[in-house]
Amino acid sequence: MSDGPAGGARPGDMRPLPAVAGERPPKPRPAPVPEPEAVEYWKAAHDGRLVIQRCDDCGQHQLYPRARCLRCGGPVSWVEASGRAVVYSYTVIRQNYARPFRDWIPYVVALVDLAEGPRVMTNIVGCDPEAVSVGMAVRARFEPVSDDAGIALFEPA
Amino acid sequence: MSTPARRRAVIAGVATSDYPHLPDFSEHAVHAQAAERALADAGLNWADVDGLATTGFFPMYATGVAEYLGLHPTYYDETNAGGASFEVLVEHAADAIEAGVAEVVLVTYGSVQLSQMGRRLGTGGGGGGGAMAPGPAIYDALWGNTLVGNYALAARRHMHEYGTTAEQLASVAVTMRRHAADNPMAQYRDPITVDDVLSSRLVADPLHKLDCCVISDGGAACVVTSAERAADLASTPVYVLGGAHATSHHLNLSAAADLTVSPAAQSGPLAFERAGITADDVDVAQLYDSFTITVVLTVEDLGFCAKGEGGPFVEEGGLAVGGKLPTNTDGGGLSACHPGMRGMFLIVEAVRQLRGHAGANQVPDASIAVAHGTGGMLSTGATLVLGREAP
Numbered sequence: 001m002s003d004g005p006a007g008g009a010r011p012g013d014m015r016p017l018p019a020v021a022g023e024r025p026p027k028p029r030p031a032p033v034p035e036p037e038a039v040e041y042w043k044a045a046h047d048g049r050l051v052i053q054r055c056d057d058c059g060q061h062q063l064y065p066r067a068r069c070l071r072c073g074g075p076v077s078w079v080e081a082s083g084r085a086v087v088y089s090y091t092v093i094r095q096n097y098a099r100p101f102r103d104w105i106p107y108v109v110a111l112v113d114l115a116e117g118p119r120v121m122t123n124i125v126g127c128d129p130e131a132v133s134v135g136m137a138v139r140a141r142f143e144p145v146s147d148d149a150g151i152a153l154f155e156p157a
Numbered sequence: 158m159s160t161p162a163r164r165r166a167v168i169a170g171v172a173t174s175d176y177p178h179l180p181d182f183s184e185h186a187v188h189a190q191a192a193e194r195a196l197a198d199a200g201l202n203w204a205d206v207d208g209l210a211t212t213g214f215f216p217m218y219a220t221g222v223a224e225y226l227g228l229h230p231t232y233y234d235e236t237n238a239g240g241a242s243f244e245v246l247v248e249h250a251a252d253a254i255e256a257g258v259a260e261v262v263l264v265t266y267g268s269v270q271l272s273q274m275g276r277r278l279g280t281g282g283g284g285g286g287g288a289m290a291p292g293p294a295i296y297d298a299l300w301g302n303t304l305v306g307n308y309a310l311a312a313r314r315h316m317h318e319y320g321t322t323a324e325q326l327a328s329v330a331v332t333m334r335r336h337a338a339d340n341p342m343a344q345y346r347d348p349i350t351v352d353d354v355l356s357s358r359l360v361a362d363p364l365h366k367l368d369c370c371v372i373s374d375g376g377a378a379c380v381v382t383s384a385e386r387a388a389d390l391a392s393t394p395v396y397v398l399g400g401a402h403a404t405s406h407h408l409n410l411s412a413a414a415d416l417t418v419s420p421a422a423q424s425g426p427l428a429f430e431r432a433g434i435t436a437d438d439v440d441v442a443q444l445y446d447s448f449t450i451t452v453v454l455t456v457e458d459l460g461f462c463a464k465g466e467g468g469p470f471v472e473e474g475g476l477a478v479g480g481k482l483p484t485n486t487d488g489g490g491l492s493a494c495h496p497g498m499r500g501m502f503l504i505v506e507a508v509r510q511l512r513g514h515a516g517a518n519q520v521p522d523a524s525i526a527v528a529h530g531t532g533g534m535l536s537t538g539a540t541l542v543l544g545r546e547a548p
Contacts, residue, residue, distance in 0.1 A: 032299065063296070089313045089314040090313060093302070093303060094360060095303070095305075095360045109300050109361075134313065
């Protein structure tokens with residue numbers, strides 16, 4: 001198992017990298033420019049909450065945010081999700097030239113199915129990449145990436 | 158409304174450019190070389206061309222290629238479905254020929270991505286372009302996924318649901334390399350084994366380096382015209398029997414309902430119905446092989462085996478010349494040439510097979526061929542059925 005890059009990051013721990021004197025500053029995680037219909041979604045993640053859309057008519061949940069319910073066309077409202085999910089599929093990324101991700105190799109990219117239904121792309125953190133499996137129960141944790149946006153990461157439940 | 162026999166669409170000429178490394182070519186010069194050769198193969202001239210179909214990575218692309226080639230087409234099309242684009246463009250061109258709105262449509266592709274970008278395409282970004290991802294693509298773009306990683310997610314899920322093994326995936330690459338050995342232009346021709354694939358480095362589990370297509374320069378072209386026009390030409394025409402295309406999502410893999418099913422499950426049955434064939438009628442296939450998993454999904458979704466049986470199908474030699482479904486007889490994108498959007502190469506090799514011009518990997522008496530393109534992140538699928546005989 002790799003000792004990780006300078007700065008002490010461990011596998012499965014995709015935290016912002018510390019600056020190292022004499023080297024160019026670490027690149028932060030990319031941050032979104034929130035689209036108007038998604039401001040609340042990104043802000044909630046910044047504040048440590050996962051919100052998803054729920055159809056006012058049929059009750060179907062969805063992400064990412066859309067103007068209407070994808071199932072029945074009804075109007076949608078934001079509701080808070082439980083943050084519980086299971087891994088639908090995952091991969092351990094072992095080659096990515098883009099910073100900051102290349103400094104975190106190997107790391108896990110996964111699709112997880114929220115308990116409420118929607119599927120989201122994420123990283124599984126807080127465990128060894130080799131410990132991740134399809135069907136594994138995970139829960140959301142959050143990381144701010146700008147003043148008005150955060151992202152949901154998932155860790156073993 | 159049935160098409161009169163004289164208006165039936167045919168492919169009258171095909172060619173590739175030189176490949177896989179063209180450091181002295183511009184992208185447009187690759188188009189020109191492939192187009193000139195395809196016209197010569199058809200026995201037509203630039204002045205005969207009244208339609209142009211091509212696509213690339215900026216808007217009004219076909220217009221730009223027309224300008225470079227000195228063409229003033231009254232039919233043009235640049236539908237972009239990623240790697241599936243050229244099956245869609247030929248389907249559209251065939252419709253235009255049969256509708257009588259074009260007489261000779263040149264379909265071209267050109268790329269110098271190896272010379273311009275090197276080999277970082279598959280693993281160079283935050284996934285869909287990081288924070289620069291367009292529109293809703295942002296929702297999958299912030300977690301350091303790569304192009305290879307997207308296909309790896311599909312492969313992992315297929316393994317989970319159906320017990321598909323890394324060895325089975327690897328066997329796709331082994332068969333493609335065997336076919337490439339007989340293609341003098343192929344980028345890689347030395348034989349490989351399943352162990353070679355499994356011992357090549359993991360790029361994104363479970364996909365190894367040799368589960369991934371090569372990165373090349375190159376282009377290809379074909380000429381679509383009517384049976385009536387082709388009758389006057391020295392070349393052997395191949396009939397466009399039917400085509401169809403589908404999409405399940407754009408760049409967000411999270412928006413795909415089921416990662417073990419590709420859009421081929423929609424486009425394949427539609428194209429076969431339009432062509433009046435079944436999977437059993439197909440003699441030879443050219444299936445987009447961006448990654449080994451792409452081929453496993455495609456043989457299942459087009460109905461060459463049941464869902465979940467793609468692993469055993471490829472492991473038992475189903476893709477080899479002499480197997481159930483001889484596939485990618487030029488060595489495919491996994492070994493011969495993958496210049497970004499490979500779809501045009503699939504059509505060229507399909508036509509060569511139906512003409513009996515496929516060299517050492519010729520499938521005896523091939524009369525029905527399928528070319529199937531897959532684009533984006535398993536986002537698009539387009540199926541084209543070609544035949545030696547008139548429908």
